[in-house]
Amino acid sequence: MEISIWNRHFETMPREQMKNVQSERLREAVERVYYNVPYYRAKMQEQGIGPEHIQSLEDLKLLPFTTKQDLRDNYPFGLFALPMSEIIRLHASSGTTGRPTVVGYSRRDIAVWSEVMARTLTAAGVTNNDFIQIAYGYGLFTGGLGLHYGGEKVGASVIPISGGNTRKQLQLMNDFGSTVLACTPSYASYLAEAIDESEIDRADLKLRVGIFGAEPWTDNMRKEIEKKLKIKAFDIYGLSEIIGPGVSFDCEYQNGLHINEDHFIPEIIDPETLEVLPAGELGELVFTTVTKEGLPIIRYRTRDLTRLHTGICKCGRTLVRMEKCTGRSDDMLIIRGVNLFPSQIESVLLEMDETTPHYLLVVDRVNNLDTLELHVEVEDRFYQDKISELQNLGKKIKNQIESTIGLSVNVKLVEPKTIERSEGKAKRVIDKRKLK
Amino acid sequence: MIIEQLSVFLENRSGRLHEVFEILGNANINVSACSLADTSEFGILRLIPSDPSKAREILKKNLFSVNVSEVISFAAPNSPGALSRALKILADANIGIEYLYGFSPDDKSFIVVCPDDAKKAVEEFQKHEMELISASDLYKF
Numbered sequence: 001m002e003i004s005i006w007n008r009h010f011e012t013m014p015r016e017q018m019k020n021v022q023s024e025r026l027r028e029a030v031e032r033v034y035y036n037v038p039y040y041r042a043k044m045q046e047q048g049i050g051p052e053h054i055q056s057l058e059d060l061k062l063l064p065f066t067t068k069q070d071l072r073d074n075y076p077f078g079l080f081a082l083p084m085s086e087i088i089r090l091h092a093s094s095g096t097t098g099r100p101t102v103v104g105y106s107r108r109d110i111a112v113w114s115e116v117m118a119r120t121l122t123a124a125g126v127t128n129n130d131f132i133q134i135a136y137g138y139g140l141f142t143g144g145l146g147l148h149y150g151g152e153k154v155g156a157s158v159i160p161i162s163g164g165n166t167r168k169q170l171q172l173m174n175d176f177g178s179t180v181l182a183c184t185p186s187y188a189s190y191l192a193e194a195i196d197e198s199e200i201d202r203a204d205l206k207l208r209v210g211i212f213g214a215e216p217w218t219d220n221m222r223k224e225i226e227k228k229l230k231i232k233a234f235d236i237y238g239l240s241e242i243i244g245p246g247v248s249f250d251c252e253y254q255n256g257l258h259i260n261e262d263h264f265i266p267e268i269i270d271p272e273t274l275e276v277l278p279a280g281e282l283g284e285l286v287f288t289t290v291t292k293e294g295l296p297i298i299r300y301r302t303r304d305l306t307r308l309h310t311g312i313c314k315c316g317r318t319l320v321r322m323e324k325c326t327g328r329s330d331d332m333l334i335i336r337g338v339n340l341f342p343s344q345i346e347s348v349l350l351e352m353d354e355t356t357p358h359y360l361l362v363v364d365r366v367n368n369l370d371t372l373e374l375h376v377e378v379e380d381r382f383y384q385d386k387i388s389e390l391q392n393l394g395k396k397i398k399n400q401i402e403s404t405i406g407l408s409v410n411v412k413l414v415e416p417k418t419i420e421r422s423e424g425k426a427k428r429v430i431d432k433r434k435l436k
Numbered sequence: 437m438i439i440e441q442l443s444v445f446l447e448n449r450s451g452r453l454h455e456v457f458e459i460l461g462n463a464n465i466n467v468s469a470c471s472l473a474d475t476s477e478f479g480i481l482r483l484i485p486s487d488p489s490k491a492r493e494i495l496k497k498n499l500f501s502v503n504v505s506e507v508i509s510f511a512a513p514n515s516p517g518a519l520s521r522a523l524k525i526l527a528d529a530n531i532g533i534e535y536l537y538g539f540s541p542d543d544k545s546f547i548v549v550c551p552d553d554a555k556k557a558v559e560e561f562q563k564h565e566m567e568l569i570s571a572s573d574l575y576k577f
Contacts, residue, residue: 044560181510373497378445380500380503383445383501385441385482385505385534385550388478412477413447413477415452415500416499416500417499418447
């Protein structure tokens, strides 16, 4: 049987030809940011380079990096390369001190996003005969709508149920005959158990494919989910700063995620020296978007650690493959698909008068769902004799954190000076989730 | 007639309560009355020590969170309905009670109560000729 590939032209393009495509698109992208984004122009001028210095892929390393902080510093629309009249969609992710990272899409960007998601779904065997149940959150998070547009593009029957409401998920899965489930791997695992405990007989369900991403998961978790749900599980990778889901995807051989490199050029750098590393070496993944119009990004540091592999895959695709990310070059946590930096917790606590910024985050996975527990010290000067007041303090911290980071958290009040202080970098996080 | 009560924040961890009393014992501080309130998350130990300021100082030195609150103590006959009559005085004066604890060593009961307005509660009790227990009386126990 022939393997389905959505865009055979680009997905199986010989390497030399791909390099030419990338070089040409890179030149255009650099011109766009130089002339339309003052921030990039200033940064390039600082380094003494202009668009004329970027002639081919080899010159990519001359360009400045972009970080999440740069996006925040230019909040909300400072890095956009188009007037707002050309921006038809905004997405955002939560950020430190409540300042989100904002991304904007032109009409063509949405088309590109749909295209890369169509490739992603096709590689997982999804066709117009499928029913795709999208249990990623819809809204400012890119997960739900990214899958949605890809699903419509391949012509599948899209069920935009969004996240949560497990009972309804099961009902529609059963009644509509969903064949594809798209959600975070932890929610997939949770749904598998919910099916077991429900009246529904797995044999009556038509589910056969899972499209899982937005949080790190291991091959063992994949096997477990596949066994429990009796489906084939595909990994997807993406980040809103680049486009959302659709940056890279699993094919049926699951030998690394194919990067849509005609749109997003990857590099691997040493996070310390910032030098570009050769293919096959472990380092930080960096992306340059070469077709994005609304928010083109030059050399975005993802902080994800991985390796790249070139060479033709058994599926026939020539698109470079990235290994599952093995970690981060910063302290970001991914909890239920939501990015969380411990510094976000710290700034919330600092803004409150009743607490000190001594805290400990305990992340665990209970019944396949990530849990977040925050230990806060009750200092003498905040301590009240009344139980109700202590409980109110706990509730206030909880509400404050939840409204800022968008994740539910259990607050545990602990005795003063019981959270370990260390010389140098404080231990702020205990991650008990087993990612092996 | 207002008595200084210490309250100590405790995590629900075995051995912590023992540590508090060990520290106080070693400092030669006697505890006349105490009560432990617990929630699923933490506990609050309330105690009336023979030397509140010294007790507070030494507990703080040992990194406990300590709060001083005002409570009053009164005596009532150790007989049915006696406590009810005493509490009616506070209820009639519209004084709320945060918590109370007590003991009955002989023909009298001794109650420690934390009203929302300690001064007013003392006045009301005096008006009704209730037997109030001073801090120094309490330390004799």
